[in-house]
Amino acid sequence: MKLSLIIPCYNEAEALPLFRNCLLEVRPRLAVDELELVFVDDGSRDGTLDVLKGFHAEDPQWRYLSFSRNFGKESAIFAGLRHATGDVVGLMDADLQDPPSLLPEMLAALREEGYDIAATRRSTRKGEPVVRSFFARRFYRFINRISTTKLVDGARDFRLMKRPVVDAILRLTEYNRFSKGIFEWVGFKTKWFSYENIERSAGTTKWSLWKLLKYSIEGITAFSTVPLMLAVYTGLLFSLIAILIITGLVIRHFIDPASAVQGWVSLTSIMTLLGGIQLVCIGLLGQYLAKTYLEVKNRPIYIIAAKSGDER
Ligand code: UDP
Ligand code: MG
Numbered sequence: 001m002k003l004s005l006i007i008p009c010y011n012e013a014e015a016l017p018l019f020r021n022c023l024l025e026v027r028p029r030l031a032v033d034e035l036e037l038v039f040v041d042d043g044s045r046d047g048t049l050d051v052l053k054g055f056h057a058e059d060p061q062w063r064y065l066s067f068s069r070n071f072g073k074e075s076a077i078f079a080g081l082r083h084a085t086g087d088v089v090g091l092m093d094a095d096l097q098d099p100p101s102l103l104p105e106m107l108a109a110l111r112e113e114g115y116d117i118a119a120t121r122r123s124t125r126k127g128e129p130v131v132r133s134f135f136a137r138r139f140y141r142f143i144n145r146i147s148t149t150k151l152v153d154g155a156r157d158f159r160l161m162k163r164p165v166v167d168a169i170l171r172l173t174e175y176n177r178f179s180k181g182i183f184e185w186v187g188f189k190t191k192w193f194s195y196e197n198i199e200r201s202a203g204t205t206k207w208s209l210w211k212l213l214k215y216s217i218e219g220i221t222a223f224s225t226v227p228l229m230l231a232v233y234t235g236l237l238f239s240l241i242a243i244l245i246i247t248g249l250v251i252r253h254f255i256d257p258a259s260a261v262q263g264w265v266s267l268t269s270i271m272t273l274l275g276g277i278q279l280v281c282i283g284l285l286g287q288y289l290a291k292t293y294l295e296v297k298n299r300p301i302y303i304i305a306a307k308s309g310d311e312r
Pocket of ligand 2: 095097200205
């Protein structure tokens with residue numbers, strides 16, 4: 001059996017040597033005939049590519065792809081999946097937050113217990129900024145309420161998949177990629193492994209709160225059209241309220257005609273509110289339109305500038 005591991009790397013020159021040592025330590029316990037590594041350098045600006053070239057020179061099975069610029073982790077995952085040749089394919093971060101020591105157990109689930117996917121989730125969010133945990137929790141609650149594709153709270157991208165699962169994922173060639181959703185969407189028999197949150201080995205996180213917010217909106221609009229219906233419901237609700245108010249005003253006009261000139265403040269406030277709601281709804285529509293626009297353009301998900309084997 002051949003195992004491929006995909007490692008997206010963005011400015012990970014510091015973390016990569018530690019990752020390599022840790023993996024080599026676990027290697028004998030994996031009991032696979034072949035181990036292939038596909039490092040995807042996602043437009044790093046530090047010495048990541050040089051480190052990867054060094055790995056490849058040492059062991060030709062440690063391959064790399066290097067993007068022409070930073071395309072994001074989602075694109076890196078997709079490129080890795082396309083280039084991996086193993087019977088079982090895994091995804092791991094370069095910073096050792098996904099412990100390689102869990103690999104033997106995960107492999108056993110696929111080989112002996114008949115599962116198609118061995119996935120992982122964090123049992124705690126220890127060591128993570130409080131604000132980040134708070135918003136992450138809210139996000140999972142919200143998306144699971146409005147989307148038919150259910151996401152597991154704390155699920156990581158760290159996972160092993162059999163070849164049919166990988167081929168299924170590769171058939172989803174959408175430009176706006178939200179892997180957590182895509183992985184769930186394709187289905188298959190999954191065994192979940194939990195582990196405590198581990199702090200990054202070296203280097204810094206590539207995710208700011210702002211990046212995460214954009215990512216969560218991406219996730220919601222990629223897997224649910226419920227927000228569009230929300231616009232319709234709010235519209236209906238406010239139309240109903242307006243009809244009631246107008247009826248009331250007409251009745252009042254007949255009872256007390258002098259009262260008609262009052263109400264300038266209430267009128268402007270209601271207009272502002274409605275204007276606000278309309279803008280939000282248009283913005284929402286715009287989000288979906290923008291996605292459609294990008295999909296229709298059919299742009300490549302990544303561009304490779306260099307890859308292992310080129311030097312020969
Ligand atoms: N990563 C990437 N492209 C990016 C951002 C991140 O390939 O634009 C990689 C990064 O090198 C790491 C993994 O994705 O291997 C997870 O990133 P990070 O550890 O910064 O995220 P966190 O663990 O803090 O969520
Ligand atoms: Mg990390």
